[in-house]
Amino acid sequence: xxxxxxxxxxxxxxxxxxxxxxxxxxxxxxxxxxxxxxxxxxxxxxxxxxxxxxxxxxxxxxxxxxxxxxxxxxxxxxxxxxxxxxxxxxxxxxxxxxxxxxxxxxxxxxxxxxxxxxxxxxxxxxxxxxxxxxxxxxxxxxxxxxxxxxxxxxxxxxxxxxxxxxxxxxxxxxxxxxxxxxxxxxxxxxxxxxxxxxxxxxxxxxxxxxxxxxxxxxxxxxxxxxxxxxxxxxxxxxxxxxxxxxxxxxxxxxxxxxxxxxxxxxxxxxxxxxxxxxxxxxxxxxxxxxxxxxxxxxxxxxxxxxxxxxxxxxxxxxxxxxxxxxxxxxxxxxxxxxxxxxxxxxxxxxxxxxxxxxxxxxxxxxxxxxxxxxxxxxxxxxxxxxxxxxxxxxxxx
Numbered sequence: 001x002x003x004x005x006x007x008x009x010x011x012x013x014x015x016x017x018x019x020x021x022x023x024x025x026x027x028x029x030x031x032x033x034x035x036x037x038x039x040x041x042x043x044x045x046x047x048x049x050x051x052x053x054x055x056x057x058x059x060x061x062x063x064x065x066x067x068x069x070x071x072x073x074x075x076x077x078x079x080x081x082x083x084x085x086x087x088x089x090x091x092x093x094x095x096x097x098x099x100x101x102x103x104x105x106x107x108x109x110x111x112x113x114x115x116x117x118x119x120x121x122x123x124x125x126x127x128x129x130x131x132x133x134x135x136x137x138x139x140x141x142x143x144x145x146x147x148x149x150x151x152x153x154x155x156x157x158x159x160x161x162x163x164x165x166x167x168x169x170x171x172x173x174x175x176x177x178x179x180x181x182x183x184x185x186x187x188x189x190x191x192x193x194x195x196x197x198x199x200x201x202x203x204x205x206x207x208x209x210x211x212x213x214x215x216x217x218x219x220x221x222x223x224x225x226x227x228x229x230x231x232x233x234x235x236x237x238x239x240x241x242x243x244x245x246x247x248x249x250x251x252x253x254x255x256x257x258x259x260x261x262x263x264x265x266x267x268x269x270x271x272x273x274x275x276x277x278x279x280x281x282x283x284x285x286x287x288x289x290x291x292x293x294x295x296x297x298x299x300x301x302x303x304x305x306x307x308x309x310x311x312x313x314x315x316x317x318x319x320x321x322x323x324x325x326x327x328x329x330x331x332x333x334x335x336x337x338x339x340x341x342x343x344x345x346x347x348x349x350x351x352x353x354x355x356x357x358x359x360x361x362x363x364x365x366x367x368x369x370x371x372x373x374x375x376x377x378x379x380x381x382x383x384x385x386x387x388x389x390x391x392x393x394x395x396x397x
Contacts, residue, residue: 018040048107269297
C-alpha cells in the first residue's frame with residue numbers, strides 16, 4: 001500500500017494562482033491571493049511583472065510574465081530595494097534569492113544602488129554579486145567601500161573553506177609523485193609505496209613481495225618544486241573567473257612547495273603577487289572591464305619564467321585578443337618548446353564556457369594547449385595533471 005503525495009485540488013488552485021499572478025480574479029481560478037501568498041506574488045511582480053523591466057511581454061525567469069502587463073517595480077531608492085531584498089529572503093531559499101538578485105541587477109539596472117551601504121547589508125552575497133561590486137569598485141564612495149569589502153570577504157572565506165583542503169591535498173600528492181626517484185639509493189627507498197607498487201609480485205609460498213620496481217623519496221622536500229603563473233583576463237565577462245582564480249591563487253601561495261605568481265590584464269598588465277596573502281586585496285586590485293591584450297600579458301609572464309621545466313602557466317581568458325594574434329601564439333609555442341606546461345581555461349566558474357574566440361581556441365589546441373572551461377571543483381585535478389605532466393582531465397563539451 002502506498003501513500004499518495006498528489007496535492008489536493010485546493011493546493012493545485014493555489015499553485016496555479018501563484019504562477020498566473022495578475023489582478024484579483026483575472027486569472028480565472030476564482031481564488032484571491034492573501035497573506036504570505038500575496039506577499040510572495042508581490043515580490044515576484046516587482047521584479048518580473050512590468051513592461052519596462054526588459055520582459056517584453058515574455059515569461060520571466062520564474063514564469064511570472066503574463067499577457068497582461070503587471071505594472072510594478074522596485075522603485076529607485078535603496079530603502080525600497082533593501083525591503084524587497086528582505087522580503088525575498090523571507091519567502092524563498094538562498095539559491096532562488098541569488099538568482100532573483102542577479103535578475104534585479106540585470107533587468108532593472110540596480111547596479112548603482114549597490115553603492116548604498118544599507119542595500120549591501122541586505123543582499124545575499126555570492127560570486128556574481130562580488131563580480132558586480134568589483135566592476136563598480138572605482139565608482140564606489142568611501143562610505144560604501146568597507147561594507148563592500150566585508151561582503152566580498154564573506155564570499156571569499158566561504159570559497160576558501162570549500163576549496164582549500166582538497167586543493168592542497170591534491171597538489172601535495174601530485175608534487176610528491178613528480179619528485180619521486182625511480183632508482184633510489186637504499187636509504188632513500190620509500191618502502192610503503194614500493195610494496196604497494198609491487199603487490200602483483202607477491203609470492204605466497206615465500207610470503208613475500210619481490211620488489212621489481214623501487215620507489216624512492218623525492219629530494220628537495222622542503223624547497224620550491226614548481227612555479228605556477230596564473231594569468232587572468234579581467235575583462236567584464238570574466239568576473240566570476242577572476243573571483244575563483246584569486247581564491248585559488250591565495251591557496252597555492254600558501255603552499256611552500258609552489259611559488260605562485262598572479263597577473264591580471266586587460267590592455268595593461270598588473271602583477272598582484274605581493275597581495276596574494278589576502279585574496280580580497282587581490283580582488284580590489286583588479287579593474288573589471290576594458291579591452292584585452294593577451295599577447296602583452298603573456299610577454300610579461302614569459303619574462304618571469306626562470307625554470308621552464310618546472311613551471312605551469314595558466315591562462316584564464318575568453319581569448320578575444322585585441323593585441324597581436326600571431327605574436328600571442330608564438331609566445332605560447334615558445335613557452336611550450338622550453339618545457340613550460342601551458343594550460344588555457346576559457347572560464348574558471350560553475351557556469352561553463354562563455355562566448356569565446358573559437359579560432360584562437362583551435363589555434364592553441366593545434367599547439368598542444370587545448371582551451372576548455374573548468375569548474376572550481378575540477379581545477380585541483382587540472383593543476384595536478386599539469387604538475388605531473390600527464391594529459392589534462394578535459395570535461396566533455
